Amino acid sequence: MANHGKLRLGVNIDHVATVRNARGGAYPDPLRAARIAEEAGADGITAHLREDRRHISDADIEGLMEVLTVPLNFEMAATDEMQKIALRHKPHAVCIVPEKREERTTEGGLEVAREENKLAHFIAPLRDAGCRVSIFIAADRRQIEAAHRIGAQVIELHTGAYCDAHAEDRLEARDAELRALRDMATYAHELGLEVHAGHGLTYDTVKPVAAFPEVMELNIGHFLIGESIFLGLGPAIVEMRQLMDEARRS
Numbered sequence: 001m002a003n004h005g006k007l008r009l010g011v012n013i014d015h016v017a018t019v020r021n022a023r024g025g026a027y028p029d030p031l032r033a034a035r036i037a038e039e040a041g042a043d044g045i046t047a048h049l050r051e052d053r054r055h056i057s058d059a060d061i062e063g064l065m066e067v068l069t070v071p072l073n074f075e076m077a078a079t080d081e082m083q084k085i086a087l088r089h090k091p092h093a094v095c096i097v098p099e100k101r102e103e104r105t106t107e108g109g110l111e112v113a114r115e116e117n118k119l120a121h122f123i124a125p126l127r128d129a130g131c132r133v134s135i136f137i138a139a140d141r142r143q144i145e146a147a148h149r150i151g152a153q154v155i156e157l158h159t160g161a162y163c164d165a166h167a168e169d170r171l172e173a174r175d176a177e178l179r180a181l182r183d184m185a186t187y188a189h190e191l192g193l194e195v196h197a198g199h200g201l202t203y204d205t206v207k208p209v210a211a212f213p214e215v216m217e218l219n220i221g222h223f224l225i226g227e228s229i230f231l232g233l234g235p236a237i238v239e240m241r242q243l244m245d246e247a248r249r250s
């Protein structure tokens, strides 16, 4: 049966680090942002340690592991270097994401179906270490089935194409993306996978996704960090939380 309970909000703090790194110093501090997010009701913190360290750093991950009172969702590419870091820290969740050095942001979902054996071996030690393994994928039946076969406990559906279509006023495409997200959330839930979603979500796009009863967690970052310039981080998160709760109730 679908879960109709409270939807969790994971606040992604990557882009606090982007602003910090613009000047190479220590300000603004992503750990301070994480504390404010916790106080504002975040159920978890998400941080993506990219291979090129363009935002979050190794020291940020170490600091988060020390100070967080909510679970850390550690996003990383499927590389040996990242696996070692994850096994050293053993965060609550490890989300495997695709990464291209030249991309501006995470462009699509992970290609699981073509890399099934490799990924099954890659995630096994992470699961054995007690991490919940999540796979960041497009709303694509083949990829969901492959994620299930390799032993992932969670999938996170990439909402970027839906949000882009909305931002560009391509309404038919937006509705088609939303239908695919809804159908694939249901399908993944039926397979026994926990379903999360995220990427590019805003106040304008969050409610339809939050309303899917099978979705248990949304991870939201870039928009919230941008909005915090105008509202402050705590109020920006509270507003997002309210929209999610409204959608869930309706």
Ligand SMILES: CC(=O)[C@@H](O)[C@H](O)COP(=O)(O)O
Pocket (backbone or CB within 6 Å): 012, 014, 048, 050, 075, 097, 104, 105, 106, 136, 198, 199, 221
């Ligand atoms: C995987 C993902 O969606 C997040 O990590 C988020 O988008 C922030 O990182 P980037 O903007 O660097 O992709």
Ligand SMILES: NCC(=O)COP(=O)(O)O
Pocket (backbone or CB within 6 Å): 012, 046, 156, 197, 198, 199, 200, 201, 219, 220, 221, 222, 223
């Ligand atoms: N996995 C998605 C995430 O953590 C947040 O993505 P975004 O809101 O920063 O685009």
